[in-house]
Amino acid sequence: MHQFDLCALAARLPPRPLTRFAPSPTGYLHLGHAANAVWVWGLARALGGRVLLRLEDHDRSRCRRAYEAALLEDLEWLGLEPDIGAVAEFRSGASPLRQSDSGSEYAVALERLGAGVFVCDCSRKDVTGEAGDVVNQETRYPGRCRDRGLEPAPGRGLRLRMEPGAERFVDARLGSQEQHPAEQSGDLLLRDRLGQWTYQFAVAVDDLRHGVDLIVRGEDLLGSTGRQIRLGRLLGRPALPAFVHHPLIRNPGGGKLSKSRGDTGIRELRAAGAAPAEVLGRAAWLTGLQAEPDPLRPDDLAKLFAGS
Ligand code: GLU
Secondary structure, eight states: OOOSOHHHHHHTSOSSOEEEEOOOOSSOOBHHHHHHHHHHHHHHHHTTOEEEEOBOOOOTTTOOHHHHHHHHHHHHHHTOOOSBSOHHHHHTSOOTTBGGGOHHHHHHHHHHHGGGEEEEOOOHHHHHSTTSEEETTEEEOOOTTTTTOOOOOTTOEEEEOOOSOOEEEEETTTEEEEEOHHHHTSSEEEEOTTSOBOHHHHHHHHHHHTTOOEEEEEGGGGGGHHHHHHHHHHTTOSSOOEEEEEOOOOOTTSSOOOGGGTSSBHHHHHHTTOOHHHHHHHHHHHTTSSSSOOOOOGGGGGGGTTTO
């Protein structure tokens, strides 16, 4: 099944390109994660590249160590081995590939953003209430604290001025894209009022410091890419990474998969007797990579992309 021009993508990448699988341990692994993993490992292997495993636990209120442990176990069960960030390394303690262990890196990156950063004491209500505009279901920060000159203090966050202008990039599957971060989100939240680094900032810092060449993730994150490109440039990233935003999983009938029916949880599928290759094959099928839910072993994933 042809998704895009693999050769054109390869031509924009260095030899042995690095991509990443970057789940957030906010729950158990489900078929959506497996689908993302199939794309990540499949493309990495088809391109002769490598996979880095990163644990995106920046949101301390939603992440749990128990979810992390379960996630690592499910990944091992699926037979998906990262080339960088082995499961055993995460189990043995702190890791530069775990966001909650990387606070000092984010603090250094923050310094690099310089004068565009300002302190903000807006609550969520200040931003989502009448003051904030809603653009494409996203809330745009109305700029309330931009020129207030607030000092950093507990209970205050940090934002980055987003100057107007377009960010353009080519998605290997979806083609040319143009996004306007200042219109989408306004000044970007880097650290929230609880002192937690935000997804957009942590991801941009990590993709840069980990040397990620190729970002493979679901279409639901397409709208974030312009902001992350902007951040990467301001942080001194010399060249853009390549991007593939893949389809999200669907029911064969077209409807949404329901977690409550237990048809998407990897743990549930395991408990019901499914084999790892059946889960990978089903994930590939649900995301349009094969016409039937034929079982797939990790070594088979590259062939989903060969000839495309
Ligand atoms: N941690 C994000 C998630 O689990 C993925 C972020 C990304 O791929 O950029 O949805």
